[in-house]
Amino acid sequence: MPLQGNIRDFSTTQLLNLVNLSRRTGMLTIYEGLPTGEKDAMKNDKMAPGKERARVAFNKGKLTYAAMLERDNSLVTVLNKAGKLTDEQARVLRERASNITDKALAMRLIGAKYVTQQDILDVMRRHTEDIIYELMTWTEGPFRFDDNEQPSSDVIPVLIELENVIIEGGRRITEQRELDKFIDDLDASLEFADNPKERFKGIHLSVNEWKVVSYVNPKNTIRQIMKVLNMSEVEIKRILYSLNQAGLVEIVKPQAVRPGVKAPTPAASVAQRKPQARPQKPPEKKVVLSLIEKLKSM
Amino acid sequence: MQTVKMVVTGPFSSGKTEFIRSISEIDVVSTERGISKNTGEAQVKEATTVAMDFGRITVDDDLVLYLFGTPGQRRFDFMWEILAEGMLGFIVMVDSAKPETFREAKSILETFRAYAPTPYVVAANKQDHPEAWNPDDLRIALRLEPEVKLLPCIAKERDSVRNVLLELLYTILEEMEQ
Structure with a gap:
């Protein structure tokens, strides 16, 4: 199976x-x-x-x-x-x-x-x-x-x-996890930081970074760019993280604010309380042997 | 007369009550309650154990083995420590066809090990189910050490239950002899 x-x-x-x-x-x-x-x-x-x-x-x-x-x-x-x-x-x-x-x-x-x-x-x-x-x-x-x-x-x-x-x-x-903290919504979009011309001077970008830069526009969501460029979530987030750290690109949060849902707090269970091991009185060997004989005969 | 106790534990719906019912010489004293129809559990089974199940095997006039089944749901876990008191050993039942319960089974196992350093075995129940994970895969999934016995089991079959109990007794014997 x-x-x-x-x-x-x-x-x-x-x-x-x-x-x-x-x-x-x-x-x-x-x-x-x-x-x-x-x-x-x-x-x-x-x-x-x-x-x-x-x-x-x-x-x-x-x-x-x-x-x-x-x-x-x-x-x-x-x-x-x-x-x-x-x-x-x-x-x-x-x-x-x-x-x-x-x-x-x-x-x-x-x-x-x-x-x-x-x-x-x-x-x-x-x-x-x-x-x-x-x-x-x-x-x-x-x-x-x-x-x-x-x-x-x-x-x-x-x-x-x-x-x-x-x-x-x-x-x-x-x-x-770090990247998810940085971009928590793929429906966010991108815009250039102030003075993009100045900021891009002397910067060397990889082919994939240029590809992403070419789609920077508040009208394009990250999800859309990811799909067009056939990139994975991790790839695009990693690129956006470095572009953002270099001061080239800003993340624009989507306008609609979703109501926050508070995650339920799990109740403390016995497992979480970490019980103390208690010393047990060891059984007598003859008791165990009698039980084995009984079960074998059943 | 001497009485000894073994505990059968495991996640909700892993087959603990059925296990005890298959081997007990008395009708299992069960504290099952019907599950209200609008809960998720109702889709898994009709009734659940709220305090404990209780079965008995009389060896002779001087010796009786009691089997206690714990309630599987976390909200009744205050009962576990009480049931674990003075146990000879314990059996962790795992529903081999429900991987969503494996993490819970492991957590219950660790909890019972913390209650008392008594011997235990793991029963890979519902091995007759078409979607059952085989014991080798289950061992890896539960991260069990090679020396821990993981036994294929079908709780509704008396021979299968007897085999699990015997293996637990052999483990107890081995530990006594060490």
Whole structure:
């Protein structure tokens, strides 16, 4: 039977640990949660699996493949994003090579000396790791792990040890918390700080930073920019954080003020009160042996 | 006459009452109450234990084993410490098909370990359920040390319950001999 649950109760990090420790082979699928209207055993809203959001494959406890299904995971996009293909090269390839698989395309690109085999492996590895780091920040969504299921043979597999990914993911979760404090609403928009001309003088921005800068306009929400640029939440927040720290861009909060909802304070439970261990009188051995005999005879 | 006590604990709806009912020689003295229909728990089961369940196994004229089942809901946790007093050992029941309860099961286990340093085993209940996690995965999920016994269990089957109780007794014996 597949392993099923919700990452709200058993996090992506815990799942990665489980796969790593049990040296599992199979496919993890995370779904959009659809409320069923029922409550689960912990009185939380019960979620049924909806649309697939992400798929991650493992081979004997090692990570081999990951994809966010609402994003373009094609090799062309991944290479373009990593700066190995220009926007123009990517556009041409998307037009001319739309019918061939990533694996076949990789062979052609290597043959035509656009990229090396190592370039492809490095880029796919980083792409796969980035997806996992993002999945580790997810806090809700039904999942299922199907033993022995593998992605299609057309995809380019990688082979990544999970230990380091789990450690690095943990570090990034801490970073994400800081970024979330900085931008707590993706419906906020952006505007340039005063005197942008002066401020941009002598500043060197990366390609992705320039891309974000080109969309700075109070009419564009961060969410919209993220979608247009095919960026993850972490990526855009990280870029905006550095642009803001450099004094180039300001965050504009959305106008509508949402009524604040005060989180319920959980009542102190016995577990939180940390009870004191009491010394127990050890039972006599003959009592235990009598109980064993009795149970055996039942 | 000597009486000894074992405690069966675990999250809400993990199968504690059923466990005791399967092995007790008397009808289980249960303090179950109907769950009001507008609560989330009503969708999980019809009644819940509010104070304790109580079962008995008579060994001979001189020795009786009492099984106490704790209420699973946190709002009745004031009963746990009272029930844990003087126990020979305890069993933590986990519903293998409800991963949302694993964190709670671990927390209950830690709480009972803090009450008394008595031996314990973990019963991976509802192993006959199609969505049950297997015991190996459950061990990782609950972060149990290799020396802690995690036993597959079907609480409605007497043999399965007997096996869990025997394993707890073997653990008690092993600790006495160490």
